[in-house]
Every structure is written in structure tokens, then in C-alpha cells.
Amino acid sequence: MSEDIALREEDRLILQQIREGNDDVQKLTESTLLENHQVNYAFEKLEEHGLIHVTKPDGYIERTINGQKRVFQHPKQAELTKKGRTLLQESDQENLEQYQDLTRKELVEKTQQLEQRVNDLEISFEIFRKQVQKRITQ
Structure with a gap:
């Protein structure tokens, strides 16, 4: 990428999870074992860098958590921006290149x-x- 963005391991993990469809705070805390405050902090930083767009949908959502149906306010949701997708693609390429040589x-x-x-x-x-x-x- 033209500009070098210093990301923590947690930030990279969250970007990868968003790409895989775990795109809201609840899904991310469940899939990564990070705490709510860690995900929210990462959302702020990733949005400041222009890598994601965060929204807070209105209304409630029903999900099954630990075998129980729960209804709660819709959590913050993130979507990768073009810049975020590009960063992940370049990162994937770098990971492959380390083995090619x-x-x-x-x-x-x-x-x-x-x-x-x-x-x-x-x-x-x-x-x-x-x-x-x-x-x-x-």
C-alpha cells in the first residue's frame, strides 16, 4: 500500500473476521474472544484509518447464544472499505511471498x-x- 498503516494484531484479526462475515461487535467478541471494549477501540482506530465504515443499526436483533435465544439492541456493525479490502489483499500476498523464496x-x-x-x-x-x-x- 502506498501509505504504511501500523496495525496491531487485534486490528488485523478484526479486519479478517469482518471479511469472513463476522461484522458486528457481538459476532466479533464471540469469534475472537476479544472483549467488547477491545472491539470498539479497534472499530474507532480502523475507521480513523479509513479501513472500515461503522454503523449502529436501529432496532433489535434475535440471536441464539450458548443455546438460548436472546433479543438485544442491534450491535455496532462494520463494513470493509475499498482501502480495507486492498490492505487485506496485500497482506495475504505478503504472507504467500514469504514462502515462495x-x-x-x-x-x-x-x-x-x-x-x-x-x-x-x-x-x-x-x-x-x-x-x-x-x-x-x-
Whole structure:
């Protein structure tokens, strides 16, 4: 992009989620595990940079949350601007380019490292799950 915009990881995550259809505060807090105030702050910053357009629709909306139907005021909603879509496309391209220059050997090593990292995370998660279960049943 012609101008370099410094975005936090949360901002990039929110932009990606908006592109995937999670375009309001409630959907974003559910899909990202960010807090309402974090999403609202990101909305302000992203709108200041011209990457999204935020609206507050009137009326109420009905959604099923944790298996229960709830009715509440329609949350703030965001839409990507042309500038926001362009930034995401360029970011996607940059992510691909970091692998294009690797040799076959480097790609194999990178894949093995990532597989090991996933395995380590799965083991850690299983240990954590057992700890939580044990704590709940005490």
C-alpha cells in the first residue's frame, strides 16, 4: 500500500473476521474472544484509518447464544472499505511471498517445525483440559 498503516494484531484479526462475515461487535467478541471494549477501540482506530465504515443499526436483533435465544439492541456493525479490502489483499500476498523464496529443504524444515509446534500445543491443551476437569469435579 502506498501509505504504511501500523496495525496491531487485534486490528488485523478484526479486519479478517469482518471479511469472513463476522461484522458486528457481538459476532466479533464471540469469534475472537476479544472483549467488547477491545472491539470498539479497534472499530474507532480502523475507521480513523479509513479501513472500515461503522454503523449502529436501529432496532433489535434475535440471536441464539450458548443455546438460548436472546433479543438485544442491534450491535455496532462494520463494513470493509475499498482501502480495507486492498490492505487485506496485500497482506495475504505478503504472507504467500514469504514462502515462495524458500528452497524445498527450507519448506520441509518449516513444515516439520510447524507440525512439532502443533503437536506441542495439542499436548499442552490436553494437559490443560485435564486440569480444568479435575478442578471442576473437586
